[in-house]
Amino acid sequence: MDTLMNVSHVSYAYHTLSGETMALSDITFSVGEGEFLAIVGPSGCGKSTLLSLLSGLMEPEQGTIEIRQDTEEGKTQIGYMLQKDHLFEWRTVYRNVILGLEIQNRMTPENLSHVDQLLEEYGLSRFKNARPSELSGGMRQRAALIRTLALDPRLLLLDEPFSALDYQTRLNVCDDVYQIIRKEKKTAVLVTHDLSEAISMADRVLILSSRPATVCKTVEIRFAAEELTPMQRRQAPEFKDYFNEIWKELNHYA
Amino acid sequence: MPDVSLRQAEYVRRHRRHHHLVTLCRFLAFAGFLAFWEVSANLEWIDAFIFSSPSRVLQTILEMGGDHTLFRHTGITLYETLLSFALVILVSFLAATLLWFSSSLSEILEPWLVILNSLPKSALAPLLIVWLGANMRTIIIAGMSVAVFGSIISMYTAFRTTDEEEIKLIYTLGGTRMQVLRCVVFPSSVPAVISILKVNIGLCLVGVIIGEFLAAREGLGYLIIYSSQVFKLNYLIAALIILCLIAFCLYQAIQKLEHHIRKSRKL
Numbered sequence: 001m002d003t004l005m006n007v008s009h010v011s012y013a014y015h016t017l018s019g020e021t022m023a024l025s026d027i028t029f030s031v032g033e034g035e036f037l038a039i040v041g042p043s044g045c046g047k048s049t050l051l052s053l054l055s056g057l058m059e060p061e062q063g064t065i066e067i068r069q070d071t072e073e074g075k076t077q078i079g080y081m082l083q084k085d086h087l088f089e090w091r092t093v094y095r096n097v098i099l100g101l102e103i104q105n106r107m108t109p110e111n112l113s114h115v116d117q118l119l120e121e122y123g124l125s126r127f128k129n130a131r132p133s134e135l136s137g138g139m140r141q142r143a144a145l146i147r148t149l150a151l152d153p154r155l156l157l158l159d160e161p162f163s164a165l166d167y168q169t170r171l172n173v174c175d176d177v178y179q180i181i182r183k184e185k186k187t188a189v190l191v192t193h194d195l196s197e198a199i200s201m202a203d204r205v206l207i208l209s210s211r212p213a214t215v216c217k218t219v220e221i222r223f224a225a226e227e228l229t230p231m232q233r234r235q236a237p238e239f240k241d242y243f244n245e246i247w248k249e250l251n252h253y254a
Numbered sequence: 255m256p257d258v259s260l261r262q263a264e265y266v267r268r269h270r271r272h273h274h275l276v277t278l279c280r281f282l283a284f285a286g287f288l289a290f291w292e293v294s295a296n297l298e299w300i301d302a303f304i305f306s307s308p309s310r311v312l313q314t315i316l317e318m319g320g321d322h323t324l325f326r327h328t329g330i331t332l333y334e335t336l337l338s339f340a341l342v343i344l345v346s347f348l349a350a351t352l353l354w355f356s357s358s359l360s361e362i363l364e365p366w367l368v369i370l371n372s373l374p375k376s377a378l379a380p381l382l383i384v385w386l387g388a389n390m391r392t393i394i395i396a397g398m399s400v401a402v403f404g405s406i407i408s409m410y411t412a413f414r415t416t417d418e419e420e421i422k423l424i425y426t427l428g429g430t431r432m433q434v435l436r437c438v439v440f441p442s443s444v445p446a447v448i449s450i451l452k453v454n455i456g457l458c459l460v461g462v463i464i465g466e467f468l469a470a471r472e473g474l475g476y477l478i479i480y481s482s483q484v485f486k487l488n489y490l491i492a493a494l495i496i497l498c499l500i501a502f503c504l505y506q507a508i509q510k511l512e513h514h515i516r517k518s519r520k521l
Contacts, residue, residue, distance in 0.1 A: 055426060057422070057425055057426065079426075080426035082419060082422065082423060082426070083419075084419060086417075086419060086420050086423045088420075088437075088438070088441065088442075089519070090441045090442075090444075090519045099427060099437065100427035100428065102437075103424065103427050103428060103429040103433050103437065104427070104428050104429075147427075151427070151428075
């Protein structure tokens with residue numbers, strides 16, 4: 001597996017007049033092409049900070065983050081899915097989904113037909129001209145994912161993308177999103193504080209300590225049966241072993 | 255259409271009856287007030303020379319309508335109000351955008367804006383007349399001076415209270431600061447801007463009337479001052495009534511605009 005992203009010795013601190021708060025300290029890891037990596041840690045440990053750094057919205061104070069360059073110039077490397085869908089009510093679903101293309105001035109026929117295909121495939125083409133408020137919570141999250149995928153990013157960053165949903169919707173959307181990501185063959189980094197979510201989706205789980213966050217352990221997730229959906233993984237026998245292992249690690253370092 | 259249940263029909267009927275009753279009482283209160291006023295003037299409980307009476311006011315309005323003086327005064331006040339309102343909105347929109355772009359600039363200017371906004375603006379009018387002369391330009395600027403500082407502050411506040419996460423979304427999609435403004439800040443500020451419009455149309459009218467009190471030969475403000483000085487109270491009250499009607503119509507126009515915008519955004 002080729003490495004898509006390399007994070008080495010990254011540190012970051014927030015500054016206020018009353019002092020300095022270390023958020024991340026000496027974080028090193030890499031993400032392989034096509035891999036699904038989950039990052040878990042106690043809440044407030046700096047997970048979101050890490051994602052902002054990975055996405056390039058903020059610069060690390062120390063260390064480097066490298067992403068393997070695509071041959072195509074000017075193409076977005078990284079797609080970022082926020083906690084809430086933030087679909088704009090003053091735009092139709094379709095115009096929300098093409099927002100990224102509009103912003104980057106890439107509304108070419110190929111890109112637009114890619115969007116149409118995504119909408120068709122993931123059951124939203126009937127709602128193209130609807131307002132976001134007419135969609136269910138799960139459909140909104142799918143629309144938000146298509147908005148990110150429309151830019152055809154190589155790496156997807158997911159910042160607790162299901163935390164705003166109720167439990168039942170959450171399990172369903174988790175399955176949906178997982179399958180879309182696998183089908184589109186995307187590399188993904190999921191940040192969450194929900195251990196079951198991490199284990200049910202990821203190939204590898206990175207455990208962060210409490211603030212300042214450091215990487216305290218990496219756990220490879222392997223299930224005997226292959227190609228399980230997150231829901232099926234939750235019922236697999238290995239699930240609770242991984243859960244206990246990661247739970248212990250988290251409590252040990254928290 | 256499904257059959258409406260008895261209880262539902264009863265509820266709707268009661269709701270309607272209440273609504274009609276309120277409308278009727280509003281009308282009766284107004285009619286009663288007019289009747290009382292007319293009767294007390296006719297029976298000389300009050301001095302009709304000072305207090306006028308509905309019939310006299312109506313007669314004055316008809317007279318002034320006949321020789322078009324009323325239309326001229328009303329038209330001029332309306333024109334000045336609308337022009338100063340348009341300029342206030344334009345200036346505050348540009349200023350708020352500029353302040354949003356430069357947080358340092360807004361930090362520097364904030365106390366001065368607050369001071370200018372808390373100043374009683376009618377105090378500025380005499381100064382404006384000395385500086386700019388007694389003409390229509392002065393009156394339009396007086397109208398603006400009442401509204402513009404508050405309008406800049408509220409519009410800038412509306413821009414600044416845009417959801418940080420929505421702004422972040424635009425950046426994650428590779429957007430620039432300009433695109434943040436166009437795709438999130440402006441559209442999400444529309445409801446706030448509409449309520450700013452509602453407040454400012456009234457303030458501009460206030461400013462224009464103050465200006466006309468001091469520096470005009472035409473307009474409703476001039477008519478009010480003139481008729482109070484020559485004790486033509488019929489004229490004064492007629493002017494006040496027209497002013498009420500103008501204020502009401504302007505507010506209604508903005509409410510229509512709001513309704514239209516809401517409909518177009520929400521299908």
